[in-house]
Amino acid sequence: MSPEDVVSQDTKDLRIFFGDLRRMTSREVADGEVSLIVSSPPYFNAPFDYPDLFPSYEDYLGLIRSFASQSRRVLGRGRICAIVTDDMLVKEGGDSRGRKYPLVADTTRIFLDEGFLYRDKITWVKPAGYTRISRRSGVVLQHPYPMYFYPDNIQESILLFQNGEFDYGHLKDAPKKILESSKIDTVQLNKERWNLTVWNITNVLPMPGRVEEGIAAFPEEIPRRLIKLFTMVGETVFDPFAGSGTTLKVALELGRKGFGYEIDLELKDILREKLGEENLLIEEREGAKRLRKSLQTKIQRQRSVVR
Numbered sequence: 001m002s003p004e005d006v007v008s009q010d011t012k013d014l015r016i017f018f019g020d021l022r023r024m025t026s027r028e029v030a031d032g033e034v035s036l037i038v039s040s041p042p043y044f045n046a047p048f049d050y051p052d053l054f055p056s057y058e059d060y061l062g063l064i065r066s067f068a069s070q071s072r073r074v075l076g077r078g079r080i081c082a083i084v085t086d087d088m089l090v091k092e093g094g095d096s097r098g099r100k101y102p103l104v105a106d107t108t109r110i111f112l113d114e115g116f117l118y119r120d121k122i123t124w125v126k127p128a129g130y131t132r133i134s135r136r137s138g139v140v141l142q143h144p145y146p147m148y149f150y151p152d153n154i155q156e157s158i159l160l161f162q163n164g165e166f167d168y169g170h171l172k173d174a175p176k177k178i179l180e181s182s183k184i185d186t187v188q189l190n191k192e193r194w195n196l197t198v199w200n201i202t203n204v205l206p207m208p209g210r211v212e213e214g215i216a217a218f219p220e221e222i223p224r225r226l227i228k229l230f231t232m233v234g235e236t237v238f239d240p241f242a243g244s245g246t247t248l249k250v251a252l253e254l255g256r257k258g259f260g261y262e263i264d265l266e267l268k269d270i271l272r273e274k275l276g277e278e279n280l281l282i283e284e285r286e287g288a289k290r291l292r293k294s295l296q297t298k299i300q301r302q303r304s305v306v307r
């Protein structure tokens with residue numbers, strides 16, 4: 001590392017490493033350096049986003065196991081790892097109905113086996129008219145008889161795991177100014193119903209030409225609530241599956257530092273556009289790949305077959 005790199009690394013609030021999370025080391029993100037993780041791992045072979053990205057479900061679970069062990073290493077004691085995920089319906093071979101994979105249950109099991117405490121699960125509910133879902137519920141309308149029921153999914157889970165017990169003395173020792181600026185607005189919390197296990201939040205709508213096209217980005221409101229609820233101003237938030245950089249963007253807006261890991265080099269320009277060059281340090285590591293164009297070509301091909 002050159003002396004200039006050391007200087008720039010210290011002065012930039014956002015840092016992104018392009019590489020495979022499975023190979024992340026403490027040279028990039030040090031042990032215990034992170035106060036909160038907010039992330040959405042790729043959805044196993046999701047037809048609209050990651051068709052055939054993983055050779056098997058077992059391979060996918062291997063990535064989630066690495067995610068769990070890396071999270072345990074980088075998170076401070078008692079701090080939170082928030083995971084946005086959902087079970088996934090994948091069409092395979094000649095099976096037109098598809099097979100449902102239990103990502104939420106398997107991710108939970110893996111994080112508990114890694115030693116995390118299970119703090120909570122929030123259900124993120126999207127608007128009922130959300131246009132991107134496949135309309136499976138039409139089947140029972142065409143065949144109004146038992147066994148034809150397939151509901152349309154408008155929710156995802158936000159799993160909250162905790163890295164051991166938190167020492168609340170840590171808050172008492174914080175400088176008064178930091179504590180005051182990190183105070184939670186309980187009027188807003190009550191008004192917007194953050195206090196419940198169900199959060200109604202509009203998803204990122206699939207508008208043509210948006211910067212997050214084809215990335216399965218989550219809405220800014222999810223990291224905004226989580227960062228306010230679980231970190232102090234000046235602390236570091238990490239997204240190991242950074243995508244378009246939603247978590248990092250919100251972290252910066254809220255006066256926190258943001259680290260990200262992302263495998264797909266083709267997201268570099270999108271991240272620069274969304275986060276602003278001046279705040280961002282980008283480094284490449286072994287294992288980075290070029291994925292976006294080839295995934296989008298596959299999705300287009302699938303769509304033209306369906307039509």
Ligand SMILES: C[S@@+](CC[C@H](N)C(=O)[O-])C[C@H]1O[C@@H](n2cnc3c(N)ncnc32)[C@H](O)[C@@H]1O
Nearest residue numbers: 020021042217218241243244245246262263264
């Ligand atoms: C669901 S998207 C995250 C979207 C992000 N939350 C946003 O709002 O833009 C998952 C991301 O994980 C990345 N990814 C997949 N495998 C990875 C790996 N092994 N290491 C790091 N990133 C990976 C994908 O390229 C994709 O950008």
